[in-house]
Amino acid sequence: MRIQGQHYQSIWEDAGSVFIIDQRRLPHELDFLHLSSWEDAATAIRDMAVRGAPLIGATAAYGMYLAAKTPGVAIEDAAKALAATRPTAVDLFFAISGSLQAMKATTDHATKAAAALQYARDFAQTSAAHCRAIGEHGLELIRAVAQKKPGQTVHILTHCNAGWLACIDYGTATAPIYLAHDAGIPVHVWVDETRPRNQGSKLTAYELLHHGVPHTVITDNAGGHLMQHGMVDMVIVGSDRTTRQGDVANKIGTYLKALAAHDNGVPFYVALPESSFDWTIRDGIAEIPIEERDATEVKYIEGWSEGRMHAVLITPEASPAKNYGFDVTPARLVTGLITERGVCAARESALLELYPEHQ
Numbered sequence: 235m236r237i238q239g240q241h242y243q244s245i246w247e248d249a250g251s252v253f254i255i256d257q258r259r260l261p262h263e264l265d266f267l268h269l270s271s272w273e274d275a276a277t278a279i280r281d282m283a284v285r286g287a288p289l290i291g292a293t294a295a296y297g298m299y300l301a302a303k304t305p306g307v308a309i310e311d312a313a314k315a316l317a318a319t320r321p322t323a324v325d326l327f328f329a330i331s332g333s334l335q336a337m338k339a340t341t342d343h344a345t346k347a348a349a350a351l352q353y354a355r356d357f358a359q360t361s362a363a364h365c366r367a368i369g370e371h372g373l374e375l376i377r378a379v380a381q382k383k384p385g386q387t388v389h390i391l392t393h394c395n396a397g398w399l400a401c402i403d404y405g406t407a408t409a410p411i412y413l414a415h416d417a418g419i420p421v422h423v424w425v426d427e428t429r430p431r432n433q434g435s436k437l438t439a440y441e442l443l444h445h446g447v448p449h450t451v452i453t454d455n456a457g458g459h460l461m462q463h464g465m466v467d468m469v470i471v472g473s474d475r476t477t478r479q480g481d482v483a484n485k486i487g488t489y490l491k492a493l494a495a496h497d498n499g500v501p502f503y504v505a506l507p508e509s510s511f512d513w514t515i516r517d518g519i520a521e522i523p524i525e526e527r528d529a530t531e532v533k534y535i536e537g538w539s540e541g542r543m544h545a546v547l548i549t550p551e552a553s554p555a556k557n558y559g560f561d562v563t564p565a566r567l568v569t570g571l572i573t574e575r576g577v578c579a580a581r582e583s584a585l586l587e588l589y590p591e592h593q
């Protein structure tokens with residue numbers, strides 16, 4: 235993805251060294267971090283220097299490589315610690331178990347490290363390719379909407395950041411938008427700010443701005459109003475974990491957008507790659523672990539002035555706060571899932587047609 239004319243991915247490796255963009259500094263500063271140990275990778279995930287389901291997976295995969303290449307590190311212990319960083323995005327567990335599997339056939343440290351590095355590279359580049367394919371399938375959905383309103387702009391609402399910063403490249407929810415924009419379809423994006431960490435106003439707006447996609451940042455509560463007034467043609471969001479029956483965990487507030495979309499007849503799509511499916515569970519509300527983060531993220535709002543981030547208290551100091559990171563949108567509210575293999579209904583039978591290996 236482009237920033238000031240230069241192509242970036244959200245994580246990269248160079249001669250065995252791993253680098254990330256420190257997303258806590260965006261949109262104000264483009265800063266890079268070198269991950270020199272598996273502990274650095276774990277900290278980057280836990281402290282949200284990296285975030286977004288596929289990128290969490292890729293960072294964990296590189297973390298496993300960093301563990302494997304360091305003499306004296308017990309790989310199983312590193313795997314457990316990486317798995318404990320964040321609970322909801324299933325890509326984390328997908329990548330850790332994939333890396334362990336890749337290392338299984340070998341015994342010495344050097345070949346284990348080589349296998350883990352190859353796995354991490356493959357995970358990252360497969361994820362980018364999947365996002366590109368999601369973009370191509372989703373583009374056709376946007377094109378179909380555009381054809382029904384010739385000469386007019388297609389308005390798409392998105393929540394949180396399911397863009398290239400959350401993935402490796404392209405993004406999930408944003409990939410169809412980038413491809414539609416590049417194909418000359420007039421699109422405009424309503425960007426939910428996404429309290430409390432503001433991934434929408436900080437990251438999605440940053441991405442869209444750099445790609446030249448028209449967009450408007452709105453408060454999290456504005457979507458229903460816009461939909462009631464015919465100002466949203468479709469919603470596209472990402473997912474941290476989707477069950478085999480199509481229940482979708484995504485950033486807190488996604489469910490309320492799905493309810494508003496349902497009430498107003500606005501199509502509600504979820505874009506996700508293979509690594510964000512959890513085939514072991516059906517009922518998302520009962521079975522998906524929902525991350526609860528520190529209450530200070532709710533009580534303080536972060537902003538930029540005089541060259542640095544500042545946190546400002548916005549509640550009475552003594553008021554308690556709760557900070558649920560995700561919610562679950564039941565499959566019945568999802569118009570369709572946009573995957574790298576095509577678009578399907580959020581239903582087990584439809585998903586199994588696309589992914590027959592999970593019968």
Ligand code: MRU
Pocket residue numbers: 285286287288323393394395396397400401405406407433471472473474484485486559
């Ligand atoms: O808490 P975050 O920033 O990791 O949450 C990210 C999201 O909820 C994204 O929408 C989701 O990971 C899909 S990313 C392609």
